[in-house]
C-alpha cells in the first residue's frame with residue numbers, strides 16, 4: 001500500500017497541472033495515468049488572450065510550459081473576404097500531447113507519477129482507497145478525479161452525467177499549406193462564417209512550429225454527410241462553405257490527417273461526496289467553439305491547489321462539508337457559468353435567424369470593422385514608442401490574472417480567437 005495526501009486520477013490537462021502545482025507547494029501527491037507519454041489527442045491546440053493566459057499564469061506553470069509553444073502576437077479578424085482588424089493578441093499554438101508533456105515535465109517531488117489505470121475507488125470522510133490495474137493499492141486523504149470524459153469510475157462512485165446539449169458542435173482539425181507561395185500572408189487569422197446557413201461559426205488558422213494549423217467548427221449534426229465530404233474533399237468543401245476565405249489565404253491545400261470530433265455538453269450530478277473532488281472535463285464540459293475549456297481547467301486546478309487543498313489538509317478528515325467549499329467557490333462558479341453561457345450564445349450568434357441574433361451578428365461585424373479602422377487611424381497618427389519591447393509583449397507572465405472575462409460580452413469569443 002502506497003500512502004499519500006492526494007491521489008490524482010488522470011494525467012491530462014487538469015490532473016497534470018494539479019500534480020505540478022502540488023509538487024511545487026510541497027504537498028505529497030500521486031498522479032495516476034495509463035500513458036507514460038500522453039498520446040496524440042485532438043483537443044485544445046492553442047492558448048491565447050489575456051484572460052486565458054492570466055488563468056494559466058495563476059497556476060505558476062505558464063512561463064516554462066509556453067516555451068514549448070509557437071507564439072504569435074497578432075491575429076487577423078476577417079469576414080466576407082475582408083480583413084476587418086489586425087488585433088494585437090498573445091497566442092500560443094501547441095498540440096495537446098506536447099502541452100501535457102510540457103506540464104508533466106514540471107512535476108517534481110513530493111509529487112510523483114504512476115503509470116497505471118485506476119480500476120476501483122472507495123471513498124470516505126477519512127481516507128480513500130484506490131486499486132490500480134496492476135494490483136497496487138494507494139491510500140490517500142483526498143482523491144482528485146481528473147479522468148476527463150471517462151464514465152466508468154464516476155458510475156462506480158454514484159456520479160452520473162446529465163447531457164445538456166447532444167453534439168452541441170463539431171471540431172475539425174487539419175493542417176493547411178499555401179500553394180505556389182512559401183508562406184501565408186497572416187501570422188494567425190480568425191475567419192467568421194459568411195452565411196448562417198453554413199452552420200459554421202468560424203475557422204481559426206494559427207502556427208504550431210512550422211505548420212499552419214486550422215481548427216474549423218460547425219453546428220451540423222454528427223450524421224451530416226457534409227462531414228464525409230469535408231474529409232474526402234477538404235479544399236473544395238471549405239471553398240464552397242467559405243467562398244471568400246481565399247481572398248485572404250490565397251490558394252491552399254490541406255495536408256495530413258483530418259480530425260473530426262463532436263462534443264456534447266454535460267454536467268455531473270451526485271458529485272458532492274466526502275473524500276473526492278472532480279475537476280476539468282470530469283466535472284463538466286464546455287463547447288470547443290468557445291475555447292474556454294482550458295479556462296475552466298486552470299480555474300478549477302488553481303483554486304483547488306492554491307486555496308482549498310492547503311486549507312483541507314490543515315485539519316483532520318475530508319468530509320463533504322470541506323469539499324463543498326470548492327464547488328461553491330465564487331471564482332469557480334463564475335467561470336463555469338460564463339463558459340456555459342458562451343457555449344449557447346456563440347451558437348445563437350453564429351446560426352440563429354431571429355432578429356435579435358441577426359442584429360448581434362451585424363453588431364459584432366461592425367464592432368470588429370470599427371476597431372480595425374480606429375487601430376489603423378491611431379497607428380497613422382501615433383508617435384512610435386520604443387518602451388514596449390518584443391519580449392515584454394510576448395511574455396505570458398505579462399498577462400494579468402483576473403476573472404474579468406466573466407463580465408465580458410457574452411458573444412465576444414475572446415479565448416476562442
Ligand SMILES: Cc1cc2nc3c(=O)[nH]c(=O)nc-3n(C[C@H](O)[C@H](O)[C@H](O)COP(=O)(O)OP(=O)(O)OC[C@H]3O[C@@H](n4cnc5c(N)ncnc54)[C@H](O)[C@@H]3O)c2cc1C
Nearest residue numbers: 010011012013014043044118147148280281288291293294
Ligand atoms: C476537439 C476539442 C477541441 C477543443 N478545443 C479547445 C480549445 O481550443 N480551447 C480550450 O480552452 N479548450 C478546448 N477544448 C476543451 C479542452 O480540451 C478540455 O476542457 C481539456 O482538455 C480537459 O482536460 P482534462 O484534464 O479534464 O481531461 P483529459 O485531458 O481528457 O484527461 C483525462 C485523463 O484521464 C486519464 N484517465 C481516464 N481514465 C483513467 C483511469 N481509470 N485511471 C487513470 N487515468 C485515467 C486519461 O488517460 C487522460 O489522460 C477542446 C476539446 C475538444 C474535444
